[in-house]
Amino acid sequence: ILDIMQTYDHENVILCQEKGLGVRAIIAIHDTTLGPAAGGMRMLPYASEQDAIDDALRLARGMTYKAAVAGVNHGGGKCIVIGDPRHDKNEALFCLLGRFIERLGGHYITGEDVGTNAFDMDIIGRETRYVFALPSGEEVSDFTAIGVMQGIRASLQQVYGSADLQGCSVAVQGIGSVGGKLVKRLIEAGAVVSIADIDQAAVEQVARDFPEVSVLPPQEVHTHPVDVYCPCALGAILSSRTIPELQCKIVCGAANNQLADEQCSDLLMQQGIVYAPDFVVNAGGLIAYADSYTPEGFQRQRALTNVERIYHTLESIFALSGQQSIATAHAADLIAEQRIAAMRQAKSAM
Ligand code: PHE
Structure with missing residues (x-):
């Protein structure tokens, strides 16, 4: 672990263990230059502890870059809980996780992620102040979905010269909390939507709610000819094996x-x-959560305005990528690294 931490410059990795309840969790804090580390709590039945640690480290680092580009004053962190969210959840587990997080004194703030929800966060909130919460009626995944819509629009503008979704084909892989909300928004915007998910029951539900949606087999969704391929499931789906099989103009x-x-x-x-x-x-989601962490508390309109800025952020990334002939992911990394480096300098100067 220390080698990986050194390579990617992580600040802390905390292993949490409690035998009685059988709790095993990992909290990774990547970088706190911009502020306390923010990142969701992910619960999945990882095949091995090593897989869980690798995921925690990679996801925590991703959160640092996410916050830096989004203009949010947080660093990057992540909490991985090893377990099956369908069977292994209980009140005691989340109380205990809340106490682990409280002990870190605010260096890490948690929130919802794959396998956890607002109910789980409420339990954690009994034990620690360091958990993001939106006012009742607001769902963090809604704000994530709104941001992805902005991303799709900016990408369409870049490729076709128009940000209009009317008639555009979009394949959504993964219809969990964000993917599901995205399907609704895409249809409302006039897109032709296809979906895929390994959860058959979830697919049937969406197909009932939106009969116009077509269903694709999960193994083939990335090969479907569409304007936009929209990965909303787990990571690492763009590999040297899958990329040559893509038949889309945009991945967003x-x-x-x-x-x-x-x-x-x-x-x-x-x-x-x-x-x-x-x-x-x-x-x-991060932008909305960060808004809730301000002294004034959550202000919906301000959060929405900041989420909608994702459109313009992407425009500048596409522009930088064009000017310097570098991949868009590298351009985004540069913007993140510049902000962190400048803030680090500003902090050490005082
Ligand atoms: N899990 C979401 C993400 O990865 C939302 C989140 C942001 C959760 C920040 C906690 C903290 O962006």
Whole structure:
């Protein structure tokens, strides 16, 4: 672990263990230059502890870049809980996780992620102040979905010279909390939507709610000829194996860590596909959460305005990528690294 931490410059990795309840969790804090580390709590049945640690480290680092580009004053962190969210959740588990987080004294603030929801966060909130919460009636995944819509519009503008979704074909892979909300918004905007998910029951539900949606097999969704391929499931779906099979003009979706490795962004560029960097596009949830953490508290209109800025942020990333002939993911990295470096200098100067 120390080697990986050194390579990617993580500040802390905390392992949490409690035998009685069988809790095993990892909290990774990547960088707190811009502020306390923010990042969701992800609960999945990881095959091994090593897989869970790797995911925590990669996702925490992604959050640092996400916050830096989004203009949010937070660093990057993540909490990974090893377990099956369908069977292994209980009140005691989240109380305990809340106490682990409280002990970090505010260096890490948690929130919803894959496998956790607002109910779980309420329990955590009994034990710690360091958990993001939106006012009742607001869902964080809504803001993420609004941000992804902005990302899709900016990408369409870049490729076709029009940000109008009317008649555009979009394949949504993963119809969980963000993907599901996106399907609704895409249909409302006039897009022709196809979906895929390994959860058959979820697919049937969406197909009932929106009969106009077509259903694709999960293994083939990325090969479907569409304007926009929208990954909203788990990470690493863009690899040297899948990229040559893509038949889309744009990749723009909510999943974190879509690129299996760094070369993949160049592969996409060589294939003439516009890639909207995941951590730019999916920052809507973080932006809304950060808004709730201000002294005034959550202000819906301000949060929405900031989420909608994702459109313009992507425009500048596309412009930088064009000027310097670099992949869009590299352009986004540069913007993030510049902001962090400047703030680090400002802080050490005082
Ligand atoms: N899990 C979401 C993300 O990865 C939302 C989130 C942001 C959760 C910040 C906690 C903290 O962006």
